[in-house]
Amino acid sequence: NAGVTQTPKFQVLKTGQSMTLQCAQDMNHEYMSWYRQDPGMGLRLIHYSVGAGITDQGEVPNGYNVSRSTTEDFPLRLLSAAPSQTSVYFCASSRLSSGGQETQYFGPGTRLLVL
Amino acid sequence: ILNVEQSPQSLHVQEGDSTNFTCSFPSSNFYALHWYRWETAKSPEALFVMTLNGDEKKKGRISATLNTKEGYSYLYIKGSQPEDSATYLCALDTGRRALTFGSGTRLQVQP
Numbered sequence: 001n002a003g004v005t006q007t008p009k010f011q012v013l014k015t016g017q018s019m020t021l022q023c024a025q026d027m028n029h030e031y032m033s034w035y036r037q038d039p040g041m042g043l044r045l046i047h048y049s050v051g052a053g054i055t056d057q058g059e060v061p062n063g064y065n066v067s068r069s070t071t072e073d074f075p076l077r078l079l080s081a082a083p084s085q086t087s088v089y090f091c092a093s094s095r096l097s098s099g100g101q102e103t104q105y106f107g108p109g110t111r112l113l114v115l
Numbered sequence: 116i117l118n119v120e121q122s123p124q125s126l127h128v129q130e131g132d133s134t135n136f137t138c139s140f141p142s143s144n145f146y147a148l149h150w151y152r153w154e155t156a157k158s159p160e161a162l163f164v165m166t167l168n169g170d171e172k173k174k175g176r177i178s179a180t181l182n183t184k185e186g187y188s189y190l191y192i193k194g195s196q197p198e199d200s201a202t203y204l205c206a207l208d209t210g211r212r213a214l215t216f217g218s219g220t221r222l223q224v225q226p
Contacts, residue, residue, distance in 0.1 A: 033213070042204065042218035043159070058213055090158065104149070104206075104214065106158035 002026050004107035006091050012113045013081040021076040021110050023091030030096045032074040036060065036087040049074055050096060081114045117141060119207050121217035128195050129225050135191045136220040138205030142186030146210035150179055150190055153202045195224040
């Protein structure tokens with residue numbers, strides 16, 4: 001198993017550009033999520049999905065779109081990049097139990113710099 | 116927005132010291148409490164998922180306890196080693212399909 005994979009590892013964008021961060025998992029997990037990590041702020045949830053075709057907003061969704069057309073993939077789209085979106089982005093997945101989540105598995109992260 | 120608080124923010128200990136830190140959460144919103152270990156330049160890795168009041172979990176020299184009634188969890192490291200240096204994150208699962216993370220406790224173990 002590759003686990004959770006993310007591409008690219010590092011990206012530089014100019015303000016106003018758009019791009020898609022890719023995330024894939026091969027563990028057949030129902031739940032997938034995107035976090036951003038900023039100094040002193042821990043991990044903040046951007047969007048999440050509990051299955052194909054179902055997505056919902058997290059704590060900081062503005063400026064980001066997601067879709068979940070398959071169980072395996074959960075891409076994150078930046079519509080018009082802003083310097084405030086400079087961050088490290090982590091994708092994670094987990095199984096869902098009857099009430100909540102089991103252990104989350106994290107991808108290696110994508111470091112994004114917006115100039 | 117849920118408030119998951121971790122203390123202390125950072126901790127410096129000597130090799131061989133035992134240490135502990137705290138995760139506090141609103142006790143009325145609880146399904147499970149997760150602990151993760153996060154080394155610099157790596158991804159967070161799961162340590163424990165705790166669901167029952169009074170739960171105690173152990174992995175090697177690391178253990179955790181949970182008090183859901185008063186809304187806290189302790190993480191203990193016995194005989195700290197330099198390789199234990201990392202940020203330790205807790206996250207609250209309210210069963211609403213999203214984890215809320217604390218900002219972490221950064222542990223540095225001096226050889």
